[in-house]
Every structure is written in structure tokens, then in C-alpha cells.
Amino acid sequence: MPKYQDELDAVLRALADPTRRAVVERLAKSPAVVSELAAPFSMALPSLMQHLRVLENAGLVTSQKQGRVRTVSLRPGALDVLHLWLGEQRTPAERQADRLGIHVIRTDRKEH
Amino acid sequence: MPKYQDELDAVLRALADPTRRAVVERLAKSPAVVSELAAPFSMALPSLMQHLRVLENAGLVTSQKQGRVRTVSLRPGALDVLHLWLGEQRTPAERQADRLGIHVIRTDRKEH
Numbered sequence: 001m002p003k004y005q006d007e008l009d010a011v012l013r014a015l016a017d018p019t020r021r022a023v024v025e026r027l028a029k030s031p032a033v034v035s036e037l038a039a040p041f042s043m044a045l046p047s048l049m050q051h052l053r054v055l056e057n058a059g060l061v062t063s064q065k066q067g068r069v070r071t072v073s074l075r076p077g078a079l080d081v082l083h084l085w086l087g088e089q090r091t092p093a094e095r096q097a098d099r100l101g102i103h104v105i106r107t108d109r110k111e112h
Numbered sequence: 113m114p115k116y117q118d119e120l121d122a123v124l125r126a127l128a129d130p131t132r133r134a135v136v137e138r139l140a141k142s143p144a145v146v147s148e149l150a151a152p153f154s155m156a157l158p159s160l161m162q163h164l165r166v167l168e169n170a171g172l173v174t175s176q177k178q179g180r181v182r183t184v185s186l187r188p189g190a191l192d193v194l195h196l197w198l199g200e201q202r203t204p205a206e207r208q209a210d211r212l213g214i215h216v217i218r219t220d221r222k223e224h
Contacts, residue, residue: 009130016124018117021197028201077212079198085133086191086198089140100189 007059007081014058015082019043020051024060024074031073034063119171119193126170127194131155132163136172136186143185146175 015021023037038048052072055061060079063072127133135149150160164184167173172191175184 005130008133009128012124012128012133016121016128018121021120021124024201074201079201082194083198086195089136089186089191 004081004084008085010058011060011079011082014054014060017051017054019048020055023051023055023072024078027061027072027074031071034070034072037072116193116196120197122170123172123191123194126166126172129163129166131160132167135163135167135184136190139173139184139186143183146182146184149184 015024019041022040026032026037026040034045034048034052037052038045041048052061052063056063059075061072062075063070065071127136131153134152138144138149138152146157146160146164149164150157153160164173164175168175171187173184174187175182177183
């Protein structure tokens with residue numbers, strides 16, 4: 001299944017960058033115009049546009065231009081390929097450990 | 113939560129490489145000795161060891177040496193941080209689309 005592996009590769013490479021991950025996190029809440037996406041980052045607009053291109057090429061986001069305003073959205077099902085891959089890696093023993101692991105992380109996050 | 117973000121960063125960078133991902137896929141089935149892990153790749157052993165170090169630093173694998181034989185295992189709960197992050201990105205609308213998306217990918221894979 002080369003298509004699945006290529007898609008997974010592109011998605012993981014895109015998400016391995018913290019700025020691109022932050023953009024995905026923002027877009028998971030709602031679509032946003034480019035200037036809104038740029039606001040939290042002290043980053044020149046061309047650099048942000050470059051990150052958006054990587055996300056778009058990985059199939060994670062889509063964008064639409066209306067007049068001068070470009071609105072970026074998370075593509076529905078964008079992360080399916082990663083969900084699927086993760087599901088394939090789970091062993092029965094790990095399913096049990098996962099539950100504890102996730103709980104520990106969540107508790108830790110609430111304390112900060 | 114800098115610890116969570118650092119962990120996520122290391123895991124995604126480690127998994128963005130197809131060889132390292134193949135090693136994780138193999139180890140999800142069972143632990144393996146280094147020579148077994150090297151077998152499917154036409155790769156010098158030092159290169160494989162380098163990949164294993166990246167996986168170990170990301171907390172994805174652990175290894176134990178008995179005599180001359182090093183056995184590598186997937187760390188239980190290794191992928192929890194990624195499960196957690198993915199869960200946080202899901203919107204109600206996406207949950208619905210996910211179900212269809214995952215089904216489409218699975219059908220596609222069966223046909224090949």
C-alpha cells in the first residue's frame with residue numbers, strides 16, 4: 001500500500017514541526033484567516049505561508065480565497081491515516097497500559 | 113505543559129522516518145534482537161543502531177543486553193502521547209467524518 005505509506009509520511013513530517021502542529025491545533029477549533037493564524041507566532045508571513053503549504057501538501061488543511069482574504073480549514077478526516085496507523089500498532093497488552101499512560105499524562109497536565 | 117510538547121515533538125520526529133516506523137511496526141508484534149530488526153533493511157548495522165537510538169531517546173523503545181545479544185522492545189504506552197494529541201484535535205463534525213474516512217482507507221487497502 002504505497003499510497004497509505006506516502007500519506008502517513010507526509011502527515012508525520014508535517015506534524016513533526018511545532019509551529020505546524022500549533023496551526024493544526026488552532027484549526028481543530030474552527031477555520032481561520034491567515035492573519036489570525038499568524039498572530040500567535042513571531043514569524044514573517046512568508047514563513048507561515050510556507051508552513052501552510054506543507055500542511056496543504058500533506059492533505060491536512062485546505063484553503064479558500066474570497067477577495068483578499070484566505071480562510072484555512074482543517075480537512076475533515078485529515079488525521080485518519082494517523083489514527084489508522086496507531087490502531088495497527090496496539091497490542092492487547094498495550095491497550096491496558098495505554099489506559100494508565102493516558103490517565104497519568106492527563107493528571108500531570110491538570111496540575112500545571 | 114512543556115514536557116508533553118517535548119515528548120510529542122520527539123515521538124513525531126522519530127516516526128516521520130519510514131525505517132524507524134517500520135521498526136516500530138515490527139516491535140508492536142513482539143520484541144526482537146537487533147539482527148532480526150536489521151534483516152528487512154538493506155542498511156549497515158551502524159545506521160540501524162542510529163535509528164534505534166533516536167527511537168530510544170523518543171521513549172518509543174527500550175533495549176536490554178544479555179551477553180552479546182541486544183533485545184529491543186516497544187515501550188508499553190510509547191504512543192500514548194500521540195493518541196492523546198490526536199484525541200484533542202477531534203471536533204464533533206470530524207468524529208463523524210473520521211468513521212467514513214477510516215472505512216474508505218481500509219476498503220482501499222483490502223483491494224490491493
